[in-house]
Amino acid sequence: MNKNNFGEKVLAHVKEYAVTYLFIAISAFFFAVSDQDLSYTVTQLLLRLNRNAFIVLALIIPIVAGMGINFAITIGAMAAQIGLLLAINWGITGTRGILVAALITLPLGSLFGLLIGKLLNKMKGQETIGSMILGFFATGLYQLLFLFIFGKIIPMNDNVSIVGSTGIKNTLNLTGDTDLYMAIDGIVRVNLLTTVYAICGILIVIALVRFFMKKIEKKTMIITVAVSAAIAVVFMLPGVKQLFDGSLSGNGKPTTIPFVTWVLVLCLCGFNAMLMKTRIGQKFRAVGQNRTVANASGINVDKTRIIAIMISTVLAGWGQIIFMQSEGIGTFQTYSAHEQVGLYAGAAILVGGASIDRASNSQALIGTFLFHLMFITATGAATRLFGDSAIGEYFRAFLSYGVIALALVMYAWRGVKSAKRAKRER
């Protein structure tokens, strides 16, 4: 490969992932000007990744099916919140309570997804804005449900309703008696360093075994082994190691991660990848790329799109349950917990390099990582630059909306450019 060609490729890559690189630069700038220490940043980042990854991954299927960013995942979150409320109301505690909430989310989320899907089928091409407005509209219905129907029509227990008035309490506590706090995160916790070493070790063994069984080529084997070994070595360096082994943290305990939550996130990645290798996955992709052709080959386009939204809505609901129980949350803002779900998840997946018509697991995970890195560092940077941490909140909102706007513009721009290219080729 000659040098010029290489330069062009790098340039094309940077253009393609402009939003991602912009966010890396912003986060690096924020981190440099803030006086936050690395240990705090890393700990916070791990917390937020674990909390948000699932919801962001729930956006992938509708994007593949050509429906854009499903901002209506807020409605999935509402379904989950109804589930949680009922679990608390019935006094089902701990992991059992979470399971009950998840079970309630399944039919509720499917029903909501069906309705959203039917509506979005009537507004093809405008799904992104449509789903966003639907989310706002549904908030009204949700509030009606929590203010009036629960309590007045469906009797609720005193521990969730406002005594002497109507409606559900503003804030529901997940700690204490309900014992829902960290009901998944707390099941099995594993030492981060041990986990990293173990995963690297397993990857190396698998690569070697597959190589000797002649399933993979020598080059792939060497790359896998080298990268895994390098990661393990990096985590053994004293500077990196001390971030996680407890020597910098207040209580002296090493960093642990919630094993079950991460397994759930990995399962969802696996589900997304697996689904794309099935008949329905092929339908999603075909419908996403060209509805006319899909229809002509006998695919039921409307039904396929409804299925995509139903899956996404239910998954987002489960993601919201993971979020609510996760480490550092602990309370449930009854009337507003769902509001920012769509915005933050949508911005996160776009930051990862996804677009209105393309998305993958790795883009979702990288996006969640970068987006929340910005979130954490913004507070520190605002304190240092403006003397007020509240301005960090401003940066968060500003950059979230900004990134969505930028991604939409770049998508439109790319469309114009490819249409021009197609014409030139003719």
Place this chain on the structure above:
Amino acid sequence: MDSEFVLEMNGITKKYGLNTVLKDVTLRVRPGEIHALLGENGAGKSTLMNVLFGMPVIHSTGGFQGQVRLEGQDVKIHSPMDAMTKGIGMVHQEFMLIPGFNITENIKLNREISRPWFVSKIIGKDMELLDTPAMKRDARLALDSVGMKIDENELVSTLPIGHMQFIEIAREIDKTGMKLLVFDEPTAVLTESEAAQLIDVMKSIAARGVAIIFITHRLEEVMNAADTITILRDGQLVTSLAKTETDMSELARLMIGGSGSVSRVSERETNIDPTKIAMKIRHLAVDQAGEATVDINLDVREGEILGIGGLAGQGKIGLPNGIMGCYPATGEVELFGEKFELNNAKQALSKGLAMVSENRRQVGLLLDQSIEDNIVFSAMQVQNDFVKGPFKLKDSKKIRAHAEEMVKELDIRCTSPTQASGTLSGGNQQKVCVARALTLNPRFLFVSEPTRGIDIGAKALVMQTIVDLNRKKGITVVVVSSELSELRSVCDRIAIVTDGVVECILRPDSSDTAFGLAMSGVDVEEGELAK
């Protein structure tokens, strides 16, 4: 039960409302033959195929009369999917391929080979895993049978346009139990060598016993490939004959129709000077989707009415749209000896050009606005006419007076000039478009498809108006129309555009055969050409 014919469509009649588009048409196709279906635009080819494929447009407009028999059995075809399962396939003119899929995925679209596993046994067939190696094997076989050496893993978006046609064919061949394959204008986007290859592929498919219906307007290809030829005209069957019984000239004549005499609106009293050129067009290429021109060279003489004819999709409509700046164009144009700038609609209007668009309801009129506003709109914008004062406010009095004059002159039937133009009938809407063009005081007028969608009585009036403008005001007029008889009734010369170039220029009284051949891109005898 054995039958001589794989497909019989007997006595097919189809009406859209009061409009009869197919009248007692019969089509009989034998197994393993290539059956060419010939006809001008609007002859009923597409409608006949829509009936065959059970398209929703047929069922939602009251169905059709007649009988469809497949291999001797009466059948009812409810939907395109139904047609597919009965063994009727279609190779589309517009490619039905997904660009982001590879060739294999496209060939196997919605007919994927898949393996069940425990999840699919619970949830359903949709969850079955794709068997990619098996799909690739099938795709390879299909590609080989159409003579494509190309790798089945290539993305369709990276392929040249010509290859896509063959992928479509490979997909149809891959379907099991295919008895009849319809090719709709398959050679339109192919190069000459690709077209030759396609004909070979069609012959080899037919040799395996699959019948082919070949829709085309290229007579040379018909003579090369077809065994039997059915010709439709104005929704009626003209004839069905074996290739060996006929030749190209006869086919051309049958396609255009043998009415013989041409009825002229009025003959010209003074002769046109062939050396005085109003518009000189060189190498004009217009990028209008579906009506692109490639390389138009044409001289329009001062004071004449020049007709532009040809089949739909060949580029005749792209010509006026390109010059008026409605679609991107390249080339050189001179207007009355002056150099003329392309891609500038405002300049075109201010230089004394005007156009009555073929797209009356979308481009030609502001449907919610009044008749008078529509009439003066262009003149107000381009020439600052009908405005007064330093702020260029509308001069309502002057507008009203001019509109009333136009209403009288062109006989626009309306309650008042303030009536919304969208509420007028098609013919009166067309007159409002003409009035607007005249308000610009043009020296040169394009009239594109002037009689599309208006009733017969109004058609004659519109044609009469065009002749009057030419004779009384001395405006040079270029009329673009799909209706040949219309062009022959008013034009001095008629240029036929085929495949994006001017095939030849004919006289209004040239023979039907000459017009038919020109529209098929075949050379016409010297004697038939206009001087």
